[in-house]
Amino acid sequence: MLKGALILCRKDLALLAGRGGGLVQALLLGLLLIFIFSLTRGPGEAVSPQAAAAIFWISSLFCQVLLFTALYALEESDGQRQALLLAPLPGQSVWLGKALAGLTLLGLAQLVFLPASVIFLGQGMSGSIPGGLALILLTDLGLAALGSMLGALAQGGANQAGRNGPAARESLFSILAFPLLLPLLLAGIRTGAALFAPAAGLEDYGDWVRLILACDAVFSGAGLLLFGFIYDSRE
């Protein structure tokens, strides 16, 4: 399963890097969000570390939606989805491969979002940087696990119009993913604030880390067990 997932991940990364569109769009949207939110503070005013962390994660969330939609759109022409389903791979390999590709791309995007948050939102990186980055990665794991599962919802309907067309399905992805990810994002924001200012998020720190781990476990388990029921050849 892992070998198939890695092959699929490498193929998706090569395709997206070659075309550029998916990643650039996601990056631009995230950066725009950070920039627009930075306009809410007046000259010389500081954005609180928690608000900055919230803006960082909102940008990451929108970026995640675009990335997984783009990753699943790769197999939406010329019956490639059917070809992928017929390949001698367990269904979970597709989920894991897309999750790994999404995680890599999201991590790359965040390497841009993090300095952008520091610059545009007037933050310092006075917290523990290795610890903060590790917690961002842990939160990303949950985002990727759920994103990879729900991204399959946006599959199909490429030739359909109206309420069941691709646009309707993509918006459904957001409608389902945002509330499901809220506990994880909340934990990401609380722990992320500690990266910008150590005193800001230290309260109940351990509880929030445990919540991140619990969400990672639940979303990964759900993806492994249930992905096969979502990703199929039916429209």
Add this chain to the structure above:
Amino acid sequence: MRDELTAINANRAKSARAGAGLGALNLVLLLAGGLAMAASQWAIFVHAPEEQVMGLTQKLFYLHLPLAWWGLVSFLLAGLAGAFYLAKRTPGWDALGAAALETGLLLAGLALFTGSIWARTAWNTWWTWDPRLSTALVMCFIYAGVLAVRRLDFSFERRASLSAVLSIVAFADVPLVFFSARLWPRTIHPSIVGNGGLAPEMLAVLLFCLAGLGVFWLGLVLLRCRQALAEQRLERLQILNGENHE
């Protein structure tokens, strides 16, 4: 195709008999639940003592808590029905899941509404970003999204599979709502049941209200389940009819 239509016709009499039995049970449950809920109003206003601090507004509690609890039970039922559907692929489990989803969302929405009225009196605000309130609202958003998926024009099998998977995933939020008042101790939402915060008369009335709404809930779920099964049959007949004309 003709064989399939003949099979549907052959099963019609059997289904009609079973349907009539279920319909009678459904009616009994709804009537009994309705009567119990009416009687619970008497118990709330006559038997239960008036709370010293909040006065009459506290009576909302006897409605709010059963709505919230049966709403959560509905979501548990939707998750279980989803798991059984994925294992058995029987349309009945999908119908039960759909019925539980709709009923759960209705009850959870009403629990939020009654909670908001309570909050206005107790906390002087219609809404506050408290862990219990926030997690309950997020849960309603999640299940509204699942219902939105059910309204898309997928084939029956795909819609049922998606709905089942999402009902199971969405249930991950339910324990968070239930335990939020204990997980985040700074919550201002009271957690009275189990903490000995209720007088015996109040507890008796609360249990009566829970039982009354429970019977009504069962009737409501069964009614929606039967309607969903009828919709499935109509959908199937429409497809068969369309194929026959081609």
